[in-house]
Amino acid sequence: MKELTRIISVLLKEKRDVVLSVLFGYLAGIAAVSLFAANGFLISQAALEPPLYVLIGMVAVVKIGSIIRATSRYGERLFSHRATFTMLSDLRVYFYERIEKMAPSKIQQFRSGDLLARIVGDVESLQNFFLRVVYPPILMVTVFLTTLLFLSFYSIEVVILLTVGLIVTGFVIPAWFAKKQRALSGGIREERAKFSTEVTEWFQGFRELKIHQQLEKKEEQLIAASDAYVEEHRKSESEVNKNHSINLGASFVILWSVLAVGGYLVASNQLDGIFLAMIVMISLNVFEHSTPMAAFPVYYEESERAASRLQDVVSEDKSDKENTVDLPKGPLSITLDHVHFRFPGELRETIRGVSLDIKAGSKVAIVGASGSGKSTLLKLLLKMYQINEGSFRISGVPIENIQAENIWASTKVILQENQFFSGTIKDNLLAAEEMHDEEVAFLLEKVELSHFSPTDPVLEKGENLSGGEKQRLAMARALVKSGNLWLLDEPTSSLDGWTEQRMYRLLEEHAKSDTVILVSHRLTGLEKMDQIIVMDHGKIIENGSFEELMVANGYFYELKELEKNIVEL
Numbered sequence: 001m002k003e004l005t006r007i008i009s010v011l012l013k014e015k016r017d018v019v020l021s022v023l024f025g026y027l028a029g030i031a032a033v034s035l036f037a038a039n040g041f042l043i044s045q046a047a048l049e050p051p052l053y054v055l056i057g058m059v060a061v062v063k064i065g066s067i068i069r070a071t072s073r074y075g076e077r078l079f080s081h082r083a084t085f086t087m088l089s090d091l092r093v094y095f096y097e098r099i100e101k102m103a104p105s106k107i108q109q110f111r112s113g114d115l116l117a118r119i120v121g122d123v124e125s126l127q128n129f130f131l132r133v134v135y136p137p138i139l140m141v142t143v144f145l146t147t148l149l150f151l152s153f154y155s156i157e158v159v160i161l162l163t164v165g166l167i168v169t170g171f172v173i174p175a176w177f178a179k180k181q182r183a184l185s186g187g188i189r190e191e192r193a194k195f196s197t198e199v200t201e202w203f204q205g206f207r208e209l210k211i212h213q214q215l216e217k218k219e220e221q222l223i224a225a226s227d228a229y230v231e232e233h234r235k236s237e238s239e240v241n242k243n244h245s246i247n248l249g250a251s252f253v254i255l256w257s258v259l260a261v262g263g264y265l266v267a268s269n270q271l272d273g274i275f276l277a278m279i280v281m282i283s284l285n286v287f288e289h290s291t292p293m294a295a296f297p298v299y300y301e302e303s304e305r306a307a308s309r310l311q312d313v314v315s316e317d318k319s320d321k322e323n324t325v326d327l328p329k330g331p332l333s334i335t336l337d338h339v340h341f342r343f344p345g346e347l348r349e350t351i352r353g354v355s356l357d358i359k360a361g362s363k364v365a366i367v368g369a370s371g372s373g374k375s376t377l378l379k380l381l382l383k384m385y386q387i388n389e390g391s392f393r394i395s396g397v398p399i400e401n402i403q404a405e406n407i408w409a410s411t412k413v414i415l416q417e418n419q420f421f422s423g424t425i426k427d428n429l430l431a432a433e434e435m436h437d438e439e440v441a442f443l444l445e446k447v448e449l450s451h452f453s454p455t456d457p458v459l460e461k462g463e464n465l466s467g468g469e470k471q472r473l474a475m476a477r478a479l480v481k482s483g484n485l486w487l488l489d490e491p492t493s494s495l496d497g498w499t500e501q502r503m504y505r506l507l508e509e510h511a512k513s514d515t516v517i518l519v520s521h522r523l524t525g526l527e528k529m530d531q532i533i534v535m536d537h538g539k540i541i542e543n544g545s546f547e548e549l550m551v552a553n554g555y556f557y558e559l560k561e562l563e564k565n566i567v568e569l
C-alpha cells in the first residue's frame with residue numbers, strides 16, 4: 001500500500017477529470033436505476049388500464065430517463081478515459097524523470113528486458129488503478145446508498161436484503177478472492193518481465209548464440225518463459241471469471257429473496273402490489289454496480305505489485321537528494337583517504353583502503369594487473385557507486401555532498417566500452433548539435449577520422465566502426481564535452497603505437513591545465529605523467545613519478561622491464 005500512495009499522489013494531479021467522471025458515473029447509475037424503476041411501475045400501471053395521458057406521461061419520463069442515462073454515460077466514459085490516459089502519461093513522465101536522475105550503476109542492477117518490462121508494462125498496468133480499483137467501489141457505494149434511501153420509503157425489509165447483497169457482492173466475495181489472489185504464486189508482472197528479459201537477450205545475443213550453436217537451447221528457454229506468462233494470464237482470467245460468476249450468483253439469490261419478501265409483503269397487505277415490479281427492477285439493476293468489484297482484487301493486486309516493482313527501480317538515493325554543494329569551476333583536485341568499496345552483493349572488497357592525493361591540473365596514470373580495481377576507482381570518481389568506508393573529496397568537497405550530475409558535468413570520460421547509437425557521426429558526438437559541420441569535420445581530422453563526414457551513418461552499437469575508430473570517436477566526444485577533469489580508461493587500447501602517441505599528444509594539447517587520470521596497461525609515454533599509481537588487488541602498492549618508481553626498482557620497474565622484453569621479442 002505504501003508504494004500505491006506515491007502512485008496515488010501522481011494520479012491525483014487529474015482531480016478535475018476524476019471528480020467529473022465520478023459525478024457523471026453516479027448520474028448514469030442513478031438514471032439507470034430510475035429508468036428500471038419507472039419501467040417496473042409502468043408495467044404495473046399498464047395492467048390497471050389507467051387513462052392514456054398517465055401512460056403517455058410515464059413513457060415520456062422513461063424516454064427522458066434514457067436520454068439522461070445515455071448522455072451521463074457518455075460523459076462518464078469521456079472523463080474517466082481522459083483521466084486514465086492523462087494519468088498514464090503523468091506516470092510515464094514521473095518515472096522517466098526519476099530514472100534520468102539515477103546513477104547508471106543503479107540501472108545496471110536490472111537486466112535490460114526486466115527494466116523494459118517495468119518501465120513499459122508495469123506503468124501500463126497502473127492505468128487500471130483508477131478505472132478498476134478506485135472508481136468501482138466509489139460508484140457502487142454511492143449508487144447503492146441512494147437506491148436504498150429511495151427504497152426505504154417502500155420497504156425496510158427490502159432495504160435490509162439489498163444491504164446484505166451490497167456487503168456480500170461488494171466486499172465479502174471480493175475480499176475472499178483478494179486473499180486467494182495474494183496466495184497465487186508468481187504473478188503476471190513477474191512472468192512478463194522474465195519473458196521480456198529472455199526476448200531481449202535472445203535478440204542481443206543472437207550472433208553469439210548462432211556461432212556457438214546455442215540458439216535452440218535459448219529458444220527453449222524463451223518458449224518456456226512465454227508458456228509461463230500465458231499460463232499466468234490464463235490463471236488470472238479464470239480467477240476473474242470465477243469471481244464474476246460467484247458474485248453474479250450471489251446477486252441473483254438476493255434478487256429472488258427480494259421477490260419472495262416483496263410477494264409476502266404484498267400478500268400480507270404491507271406493501272401496495274403496484275410497487276412490486278418497480279422494487280424488483282430496481283434490485284435487478286442496482287447489482288450491476290457491484291459486478292465490476294469481481295475484478296477488483298486482481299487489479300488491486302496487480303497495481304500494488306506494479307507500483308512496488310517500479311518503486312524498486314526508482315527508489316531514491318537519499319544522500320544525493322540532500323546534496324547542495326556545487327563543484328568549483330576549473331581543474332579539480334581529488335583526495336581519497338582509506339577508501340574501501342565492495343560491489344553490492346559481493347563479499348570481497350574491490351577497493352581496500354586506498355589513499356591518494358591528486359593535485360588540480362596534474363596528470364596521473366593508474367596502472368596494475370587486470371582486475372586490480374583500476375576501472376572501479378574511476379567509477380567511484382564518477383559516483384557511479386558509493387564508497388563503503390573512508391573519506392573521498394573532490395576539490396575539498398566530500399563526495400556525499402556533490403550531486404553525481406554535477407560531477408558528470410565537470411568530467412570528460414572515455415570508458416573501456418563506449419556506447420554508440422544508431423544515427424550519424426555528428427549525433428554520436430553527443431554534445432555537438434550546436435556545431436557546424438565544418439567544425440565537426442575539423443574535429444574528425446584531429447582524431448584522424450577524416451575519412452568520415454559528420455553525416456556518415458553509424459549503426460547501433462557502432463557495428464560499422466572498427467575498435468580503433470570507436471576509440472577515436474570517443475576521444476572526439478570527450479573533446480567536445482565540457483569539463484576540466486579527464487577520466488580515461490584505456491582510451492587507446494585498440495590503436496597502433498603511432499596513432500596512440502598522436503592521440504596522447506592531442507590530449508596533452510587540449511588538457512594542458514586540466515586534471516587527467518588515465519588508466520592504462522601500456523607503460524609507454526608515462527614518463528610525462530606527474531604521478532603514477534600502481535594498483536594490485538584493490539590496493540595502491542606504489543605511487544610516485546616515473547623516475548621515482550624506476551629508481552624504487554619495484555613492481556612498476558618489473559612491469560616496465562617485462563614490456564621492454566616483449567617488445568624486443
Ligand SMILES: Nc1ncnc2c1ncn2[C@@H]1O[C@H](COP(=O)(O)OP(=O)(O)OP(=O)(O)O)[C@@H](O)[C@H]1O
Nearest residue numbers: 343344346350368369370371372373374375376377
Ligand atoms: N559490477 C561488478 N560487480 C561485481 N564485481 C565487479 C563488478 N565490476 C568489476 N568487478 C570486480 O572488481 C574487480 C576489479 O575490476 P576492475 O574492472 O576495476 O579491474 P581493472 O583493474 O580495471 O581490470 P582490467 O585492467 O582488466 O580492466 C574484478 O575482480 C571484477 O571482477
